[in-house]
Amino acid sequence: MMPPAASPEVLFVQATQAFRQGQAATAWRLVQALLARSPRHADGWNLAGILAQTRGDVPQALECFKRALAAGASPGVLVNVGFAHQKLGDNDAAMTAYRQAVRAQPGLAIAWQKLGGLNEAKGETTHALAAYRRAVQADRDDLRSLCDGLYLRRHLGDWAADPVLDPQTLLAAFARAKRSDGSPSILLSLPEASPRAQREAAALFARSQWGPLLDAPPLAVNARPGDRRLRIGYLSADFSNHAVSYLVAEVLAAHDREAVEVFAYGYRAPAPGDPWRTRIRAAVDTFVDIDAMDDAAAASRIHADGIDVLVDLTGYTQGGRPGINARRPAPVIAQWIGYIGTLGEPRLADYVIGDAVAIPTSLEPAFSEAVARLPGCFQPNGALAPVPAPPSRADAGLPGEGVVFCSFNQTYKMNPAVWDDWCAVLAAVPGSVLWLATGRHASAHAHLRAEAERRGIDGGRLVFAPQLSREAHLARLALADLALDTYPYNSGTTASDALRMGVPVLSFAGDTFVSRMAASLLHAAGLEDCLAKDRAGLVALAIRLGLDDTARMELKTRLRARLDQGRLFDPAGFARDLERLLATMHAQALAGTRESFTLAADPADCGPRLRRD
Template sequence: MHHYARSRAWCEWEDFAQWPARALAMLADPGEQGRLPPFHLLSLPGISAADQRDCADQWMAARLAASADERALLAREFASTDLLAAPGPGPATRRLRIGYLSCDFHQHATALLMVEMLEAHDAADFELHAYSHGADDGLGMRQRLARCFAQFHDISGLDDLQAARAIHADGIDILVDLKGYTAGTRTALLTYRPAPLQVSFLGYPGTLGGGFCDYLISDHFITPQDRAGDYSEALACMPHSYQPHGRSMALPPAPSRAAAGLPEQGLVLCCFNQAYKFTPAMFDIWCQLLAQVPGSVLWLLHSDQAEGNLRQEAMQRGIAPHRLVFAEDQPHAAHLARLQLADLALDTSPYNAHTTASDALWAGVPLVTCAGETFASRVAGSLLRAVGLPELVTHDLVAYAALAASLATDPARLRALRLRLAALRVHAPLFDVPGHARSLETLYRAMWARHQAGLPPAALSLS
């Protein structure tokens, strides 16, 4: 799979059409099962949520088998401490202890999404613990995040067994994994069951499989109830969107177009997703839009590996390579400032924009998305609904292309849409961090109440 991962990151698409069939063949081959990383399936077209669950189940089954003796040892050890005794009423005077597990407690997309929500948690009823297995990048976010927690635990020097013991010894009630099968993950730590309840939230847009995680924080658009069987976790659905995004950061003034490397005139279409999310079919549509709107440009995130290949792909589609403009990575505030220069954001499918989408909406840039059937393919649709623009959600690439073209070729309609977004975003549920924190706390309480009553995890909903 190394070749595939590199090809996606570099936008080397020569054999792209063969990859979905190859992935499905690996899932069906007993000799290959457990070798396909679940993350690789998120950006492949033609892969269902059920396929993604099969992959996650196989991936984790292989690793559970390898750690069976260690897990049995810890299960006996934890039971002997009586900290995880049979469900029953907990200490009436103690706050609910929530542990957040991640390597991204620094200037990272997950931290940027979560920090205001963590700051809004009710400290009277919830005692927050961070379990960090990542380095501090020195940019200040670690210190801001640390103030949100009763205790900030650095477990980077502990192996999974030691970390599980530490989490268990802290008496964590609900352990929330913020990574899933993404880079730097230590999700396998959850297989040791250090907490009575374990939750997947925000970092991984899909099921973890394996049956070791009790709940997945989602919403009804992303995971409709009739698709619950595609997830090994019980679905805990927020009332609007599962994704938090603060509104406390005021938008900095936009730079000039010249300062951002953009032409002074012409429509600016943008997609700041990572290049591995791009597909040939989506790039076809983007180039068609460029052909339809003279003088327009497509603004993308700089990638040393993909940039040359994308320019070549544009040329093959009849688009001059200079009409692709690549933006260097910038600090978040500077990125939000320049984002305001875009006229229309174009989403990727089947792996949508996530943080990138909510940033665009906060910057006042409308986004057109194509919602599929998987978690990763429905996130932008959830965000658009939560900001009050459900009409920008399409459900196939033909409709996506048509909607994008109708907006790109109608300046008056696009201006009206931007004005509407500017008015909506001030009060939209998508950016209501206190409301999001209260809803999440309500879900945590409901999970814990079921546990105390001796009931298994079950679907929870606040809407």
């Protein structure tokens, strides 16, 4: 006798298990069999929609979700309908679906979460924050809403007490959570988040999002012997008009093609005609646009290309696709530049690229990755090049006289402690102004001015610079006298841009990678005297230089003299060091090891030389 056919419920359970294990094709076959037997199986249609959406067929997904609703699905499926409409660009229909969901089920946290995100995308920040709060009130462990809501508040410069969207509330939720859909990236900018909390949140996020893949057999098992050029693959969402491209473009072009073959895998489509995408394409041997590929297809392509070392330039930053890394398409994976923290899971990255200042050995316990240290600064930079003459101070919106302190960091990097210190500097240096970047949201200006007023500083002493092209921005930067660093999330590209234009950066080294970026840059620039011991020291240093014109001018003169002498703006020299670093990773893989190491600085080395830590 033939075995009895599986019941619809058994098929649904099997399809769900296959989906969770990353077996999309098997799940699709099972759900089709289920719907053939039970055409009004609401959960089956919902799962079919999820599977269709996963493979990029959003119109089919939307149709499946509508069939689920017609079959009596719960209000939660309205959230899926809304998200599908968003993917198709119909935000009005998405908003309608989300509102229907919260009317039908007011305690549905995911619906409030999606309402918050859509309102935020539309610039309706007040409505967005209200929705995020409703989501957390419905589910205190809704990490995504906590993260997104607090991140929005930081972008707004909104530091008022909040019983829901608060750093300590977020940290407590991370500490008790069993699963996480909230990116740990926000923790990098929170003074309250310890290195241990950051690593634990990253590990929870990785295991929650890609658990089955982390346990599945890897695509690439063994490193290939070194009988050909080392194949390096760079993976990024930011091969476009973005800080990552500003930093790496000239290094990619400078790679020694006799030693390495360079691939770039780009996703998140840039604006039409983006010149930085064109530069990246020209800088590498092979550019592959993987934007239309799902993670499985992208990983298969990388594996088929025989990449020896895959370098992830995005990590957990916006648009990142760690699901590609989770499939292990290369025998060695390193993360660099994009995410200045740990991914929390060795399967996602074997190494994090740093240097001895940015990641001293004392910080290694904060990383799931082994630490690969370059002999100089971990951050690459393009070569020094002429820029247009600076505008007049008046044309830049600056007063004719007075010291110009600047910080062109994004608003989310600022916090009450930073503001206390900066306002103390302004109070002690008469006539000085603080020159800031225009925030993502216009209302941030009013919040920051109000915070200055609370600290006794006239809000008019804050000058907000409009967004300009990179060349025009660099030109105006030369008008600044001193750059003040943010903490715990330091300046990265923002700091090297200031140094490039002869503007000293004042900082101090913290206890995380992200709070030591500027220290690394200043060591490389030979400006260790711009590093204070702590917050109080930074305030004192800024005040002393702000009041002493001669000392300030001497410092700027010394910086300009050292720019041409050091390696900070030497992409060709950086490329040689990076090649040796990646070759060392490959050599360790061949030996079956994965250890932290510091690359020797001797450029005469014929191959990578390891200094064990």
